[in-house]
Structure formats: structure tokens, C-alpha cells
Amino acid sequence: MLGKTAGGLFWMFRYLERAENTARMIDAGLRISLTRSSAAESEWTAILSSTGVKSAYEAVHGAPDGPKIIDFLLRDPRNPGSVMAGIETARTNARVVRTALTREVWEAVNECYMVLKKLLAEPIADRDLPRVLQVIRQRSAFVRGASHGSMVRNDIYNFCRIGTFFERADNTARILDQKYYILLPSVRLVGSASDNVQWDTILRATSTTRAYQTLHEGESDPRAIAQFLILDRRLPRSLAFCYGKIGENLGYIEKEYDTRQTSHALADSLCNKFKAHDMNAIFDYGLHEFISDFLRDSASLGRQIEIDYRFSE
């Protein structure tokens, strides 16, 4: 398989995952601005930061403003991080790697693009927003389903999976990076209503509200939330889960190629962190430091995968 193709698959699935995550963030922001307008501005700012488009937004619109942010995140051509731009880039990558994809996967991503291009051609009215966000979630799920159901389990599939989990872990970590302070143990003493809402936002932005409630019988507790998003291997959006998968998928490639690369060692050491630490140890080390370390280490892993598998010259 061409190095360029491996890179194209990795990025195609990263962009798909990112677009879906941005849609979740819009959902979370919308929710908070509907329920607690006083907190809305800081929530929107956090969302712009964790999607990495804060300065791009400010350059265009200045101060945070709900409707403008929603439009910017969904479809503004001036925002390279918008949902539409992500889907478009994913599809362009899919065209480049067309020969590595099954017809089912190509058609799912092409249709996702065609449907959203039409849907997002004009600004979205508030009343249509929930439906639009639902279509985005659904179309992403189609692509995931098509790849799960139709692709041979070889290196091609593994690069797709690595891209997916890499981006997903990155998104979860960025949300935690923005919100770590409300999960600190000291906050528990405060226990104000505002914190409850903030915790809800974190869960909503990762689409894990129901899962959390099921597993924790409705008890909102910052330590449990942090534990849930970082260490819980049952949750497909937790850092530990995503890195478990990345380790597995790299392992399959190692076996297929019969070659162990530097990136495998980096991934193993990241995986081991999640195995070796419990939440107490992480709080002792410092939650913010832990997340910062993680973001730094995962960025090096991404670069190393790119080198090991010759994504570019």
C-alpha cells in the first residue's frame, strides 16, 4: 500500500470524526445557551477553543455570539475547521484513496458530502438546527457502519481505525483541557448548581450523558466524570479506550508487516499510562498537567506514525 494512501485514510477518518465532534459541541453549546444564558458566553468561548478555531472566529466576528458561532462552526467557508469543511476534506481524501475503499464506504462518504452540501448551503434557522445536527451524526454513522461492514481487516482498515481513535481521543482531551478546573477535587466542596450544569456540558459535548448516568446511577460527581472520560475502558470516547484501540490497530499492522516501529513503542507507553494510573494518582500528579502531557505525547505519536509509514516524502 502506498504511504500516501495510508496518510489519506488516516486523515479521511480523522476529518470525519472531527466534523462529528464539532457537531456535538454545537449541540452542547446550543443546550447551554437555551438553559442558562448568563453562562453562555464563556461556554461558547470554551467550545471555540476546544475546536481550535477561536482566533479564526475572532478575526471574522470579534466577540462570542451564539448564532454567529453556530454558523461559523457549521458552514462558514472562512472557517477551515467547520463541519462542512471537515466533511469536504474527508471526501477529498477519500477521492485520493478511492482505490483502497470499498464501494460502500465511498458511496457513504460521497453521499454524506452531497447531503450536507445541500443542507448547509444556507444559514440554518434555530428551529432546524437539531434536525441538521442529527443528519450530521447519522451520516457519519453511515460511513462508520459501511467501513465496519464491508472492509477487509488489513492495513487499510487499521489506518482508518487509527485515524478515528486518534482524533476522538484528541477531542475528548481538548474538552478536558478546557474544563479541567471544574473537575478538580476542590470543586466538589463548592457543589453549586453552576458546576452541575458545567459537568453536564462536558458529558453532552462528548455525547456521553446517558452512558454516564447508566453507569453511575445519575450521581453527578466530578471525580467520577474525570475517571469516566479518561480511564473507563467501557466508554468508546474515553482516552483509555481510544488508546487501547490504537495500540491494537498498530499491533495488527506490526504483525502484518512483521516490523516493529518507533510509533509502536510510543503508543505502548501512552497505553501503559492509562493502565498504571488510577484517578488518585492523576489528581496527585495534577489533572491539567496530565492532560497537557497527553496532548503533547499524542501529537508526537501522530508525527511518528506519519514518518514510520511514509505518509509523505
Place this chain on the structure above:
Amino acid sequence: MAKQPTYFDEMTGFGADPRAPYEAYCNWFKSEDNARLLAKSEEAEALFRLIGVTFNVYGDPDATERLIPFDLVPRIIAAREWARVAKGIEQRVRALNAFLHDIYHRQEIVRAGRLPAEMIARNDAFLPQMIGVTPPGDIYTHIVGTDLVRTGDDEFYVLEDNARTPSGVSYMLENRETMLHMFPELFSKVKVQPVSQYPRSLRRSLSACAPDACNGRPTLAVLTPGIHNSAYYEHAFLADQMSAELVEGHDLRVIDGRVAMRTTRGYKPIDVLYRRVDDEYLDPMNFNPDSMLGVPGIMDVYRAGGITIANAPGTGIADDKAIYSYMPDIVEFYTGEKAILQNVPTHRCSDPEALKYVLDNLAELVVKEVHGSGGYGMLVGPAASKNEISAFRAKLEANPGNYIAQPTLALSTVPILTDAGLAPRHVDLRPFVLVSPDRIEITPGGLTRVALTEGSLVVNSSQGGGTKDTWVLEEE
């Protein structure tokens, strides 16, 4: 179809009743409802869009990906008719390869006085870098698309020989798939020769031309200029169907005398490169130094026998429109036989007498640029306005050597489906030919291009032409 047609219609000839090859189809068609067929037409379009069978139009920022309109009335050719056409194509393609070998070696045809030396020496398509080079298997044009037009029951003319990088074969294949998907019952009533073997044949044919440097099973790759190229879909399609890698220049590098592609496990040598990049851009070290699409040094590897390039560099000399006028001589010189397929009579405007004739008869002639393609830069006299003709006259007088002229042929028509039922439109045909040392294989049929505008003779997709599925019937 009450009106008597002035052109040969492939469904009804010069009369009103279906010709023999269309009988079974017309029986089926009679019981079909026009509205249902129009709905099927839309279904086909949605399918093409979903699969991504699109082409890019240069210089059109609003429509970077467009569909070629597909008409669902097939063009049907009887087995007997096809057998003769196929024989003629095979003869012509054999002659083309012999011609290419000759002009890059001893130039016997020039020595024999059958072709003026300046036709080669002063031709941009002639590559001095190919002089004395014999490609693996001595094949120059591995893939040929011979453009034909029909004017009567048994009259076929060759319009041009696409010996460089003929495109359109993916449309031939997708058109058939679409027809099978939409009208399965029709194929049980009418026995049509299949085309789906083409990608396998292409793989086999290219593999048979592997260079001496190849060890074991040949590694194939398709070289594309990238996703912005107008035929990118086809490049990806063919690579996919042949299980070959789809590479771009930046995936390739010359290592140890081989052209190798960058894979996730290191560089891997390529044996046969089916390139869809023009000669000029193939190698910045040997041709255009600004090219980002090619591979520096690939020509040196090629000349040393380290890789097969299909089609060979320099094959453009054989489908040049000025050389075209010599094709009857070329066929006879190399095969010892008269050409089976006719050439369209061609006036070379470089010749003062011919130029005078052309200038006097512009309103009746088709005038083309020698190196033009895609239907651009040409004048269709009978369809042009007075102003267009006088503007073209000025261009022609300024640079006569750049033009050839031909009589306007009475191109055959095949009906297309319209809101008001069937309506005749002009068509041409591009059969696809695969050449390897042991055989020449012609896929039955080919790509039928159709001018969708009433009366128009320009079938090029870049100018609003569409396509049809082409059926060659099984023998009775």
C-alpha cells in the same frame, strides 16, 4: 419518426421500420411508457453522481465535478457489422505499431518516399529521445481508441487514431453496469456481448509487456496527474479494477535503476506504468523541466529497459492529424494490404493548392487544428455563421500549416430519449483496443458519444455531448 431522415439512422436506416439489430429492442420499447423511462433516466443520473462518475471542466470554478449526460437508448451493432469493423481496427493498430517502430528506427517509410521527411522532422509530437529505443515487447501503443463514424449501412470511417492516452473506457463500463442495473429484463430478451472483461484484459495485456528487469508477477501502477485532472475518476477506476496502485509523480522515485513507489513498507519497484500523464510532463529531467507531475529520470530508466511505459513516449506522432492523412499509405506499407476502414478525405492546408480549395469551400468543410483535441479550435462550416467563418479564415491564412480540412460527413444518428419521445441525434464511436506481443484484443462496442443538441455534429463531452451504452449483439 414520420419524417424521412436525411441521415443514416442506426435504428431505422433511411426508412421508418427498425433495422434488424434493433428489432428485439424496439419490440421491448413499444410496451414501455415514456414517463417511466424518463424517471429511469433520473435514476441513472443519481447513480452516476453517487458512484462519482464525474469529470472536471478546466477553467470552470463553479462546476468542478460534472456528469456526462447518459442517454439510455442503446446504440446497437450486429455481430456481422462488428466483425468487419474489428478486423479493420486490428489492421490499423498493427500498422500504427509498425509505423512507430519504423520512424524511431530506420524510417523505411520515408526512404521509400511514401511519407515526406518533414512530416516527422518538423513534428512536435516526434520525440528525439525515443530514437533507437525499442520498448519491451516492441509495443508502442498498448491502448488505442480508434474514433469511428458511420454514414451508411456498411460505411465506417476512421475519424482519428487516439494512440497516446485514449480516455472514456470507464464510461463504456459504467454505462453497461447502469443499463444492467436498470433494465435487467431487456438483457434477457436481447443477447449482448459483454464488456466487463476489459479491466482483466488490460491487466493481462500490460503484464505481457513487462520489462526484462521484472522478477515474477509484474507490479502495475496507474500514473495520474491527480484528483483535479478531468479524467481522474477513470484513473482511479482502472487502478481499482486492475488491483494496481494509483500513483502520482510525488509517490515515485528512481532507485537503483528502477522506478519505485513509496509504500508503507518502503520503496517498491514498478514494472509496468500505465501513465495518464502527457509525454511533456513525464520527466522534468528529459522534457518540461517545470513539470511537477512526472518522475525525474524515468526516461533514463525506460531507455535502459527498467520499466514499461504504456503508452510509450512519442506515440503522439501516430495520431497527429497531419499524419492521419497518410494512414491509407501507412496501412498498406506495413501490412501489404489495402486499408479495410476508410479514411476521411483530408486536405492538408500546408499545401498551397489544398489551402486554396479549403478557403474557397469553408462553408462546406470541417477544419481542425493539427494538434487540437476535445473539439476545440475547429470550424464546422455548415453550422457556422458568416462571422465565424471569416474569423476562422483569418486564422487559417495566418498559419495554414496548423490546419487540415475534411468534408462534413453525414454522421449517422441514433435516437435519444426526450420528453416528447425518441429523437435522432448524431453519434460517433470509440472502440478500445489492447495490444500486447501475443494478441490484439478489441472490446466489442466501445464508447458511443452523442451530440445532445438537435443537428449538432460535435459529440465531445467538454462541449455538451453525452454517452450511450453500445451493444454488439451475439451472433445469431
